[in-house]
Amino acid sequence: MTSPLVLVVATVVLGAGTFAFRFAGPALRTRVTLSGRAEHLMATSAVVLLAALVATSALLADGEFAGVARPAGVAVGGVLAWRKAPFVVVVLAAAATAAGLRLLGVP
Amino acid sequence: MRSIWRTLTSRLGPGLLRDIVLVCAADGLVGASFGAITVGSGLPLWLPMLLSLVVFAGAAQFMFVGLIASGGNPIAAVVAGLVVNARHVPFGFAIGDVFGRGLARRAAGAHLMIDETVAFALAQRDSDRRRVAFWTCGIGLFVCWNVGVVAGAFGGTVISDTDAFGLDAAFPAVLLALVLPSLKDRSTRLAAAVGVVVALATSPVLPAGVPVLLALAGVLVARGGTPDGPRDPAPTPQSRSEDVT
Incomplete structure (x- = not known):
């Protein structure tokens, strides 16, 4: 098993690196003024990243198909969100669909 | 409280x-x-x-x-x-x-x-x-x-x-x-669609985290598809806040 000291150092390095990633944007933004076009591009990038996260986390687990229950739950939530259902309904319906399907033995 | x-x-x-x-x-x-x-x-x-x-x-x-x-x-x-x-x-x-x-x-x-x-x-x-x-x-x-x-x-x-x-x-x-x-905006929707396809296609072969980053290719594709055309006039603060919502 990995020694406690190694674990602490590894955790701190991961934390510091993650913070550097997070701080890069806000730190650089105060030095350069972005054009409206660049601002739009940044906002689009964030939306694209979030959309990709939705797709990969809904469909895949460890690079393989995650089974039926999870994508089905996300799909139910997506349809409800598209039909302008309240956020709470969207989230609970997604969870309930996946949990219900698993209860019925669907993977 | x-x-x-x-x-x-x-x-x-x-x-x-x-x-x-x-x-x-x-x-x-x-x-x-x-x-x-x-x-x-x-x-x-x-x-x-x-x-x-x-x-x-x-x-x-x-x-x-x-x-x-x-x-x-x-x-x-x-x-x-x-x-x-x-x-x-x-x-x-x-x-x-x-x-x-x-x-x-x-x-x-x-x-x-x-x-x-x-x-x-x-x-x-x-x-x-x-x-x-x-x-x-x-x-x-x-x-x-x-x-x-x-x-x-x-x-x-x-x-x-x-x-x-x-x-x-x-x-x-x-x-x-x-x-x-945010996906109501056409160019954003195109960028997201391309990004999702890229991320899903590369997930089986690349380490976790990389496919999501590669999805940013969608931004370039959508941008190439709609160059400085009339669809996107002078970006004002107002139009920006609409785009983001």
Whole structure:
């Protein structure tokens, strides 16, 4: 098993690196003024990243198909969100669909 | 406590505050499972707590602990966690303006920047609401996540399987609901569609985190598809805030 000291150092390095990633944007933004076009591009990038996260986390687990229950739950939530259902309904319906399907033995 | 709640309700509206509370509660449960799984796999009690305080990024923490627990090299675990977290660089450029001025605020805001806070901030129309939503969601998630991790680490494996509650489906649904209004814009929708295809196609062969970054190719494609045409006239602050919502 990995020694406690190694674990602490590894955790701190991961934390510091993650913070550097997070701080890069806000730190650089105060030095350069972005054009409206660049601002739009940044906002689009964030939306694209979030959309990709939705797709990969809904469909895949460890690079393989995650089974039926999870994508089905996300799909139910997506349809409800598209039909302008309240956020709470969207989230609970997604969870309930996946949990219900698993209860019925669907993977 | 009561007056904080009242202030937040008046600035965010009861609906948005309730949405944020729901996501915080769900995050607390996932935190509890993270604490329980980490300790259950034989790692020390303090490790999940330290990770949650200094890293504060669920996916990277699960990846790190999974690799260490299975006997993996700690350096490989750090690198894998960093690759998963690299998406925070573009996130910071997109919403870095909500943190406000001053080093302390920017540092605190940066640390609270995770998928959910970015999505909640992007979904708000005006800049004041965006700021309040970001900080409320960020502080709420940080507290709930860490409390959940402590509870799970001490409480053991009671709620180690959050899949049974469908929480694994709830989180993509949270992000989807928040991102959906932004997809009304045609060029954003095209960029997202290309990005999703790229991420899904590359996921089986690339390490976690990289496919999501490659999705940014969608931004280039959509931009190439609609060059400086008449669709996108002089970008004013107003048109920008509409684009983002």
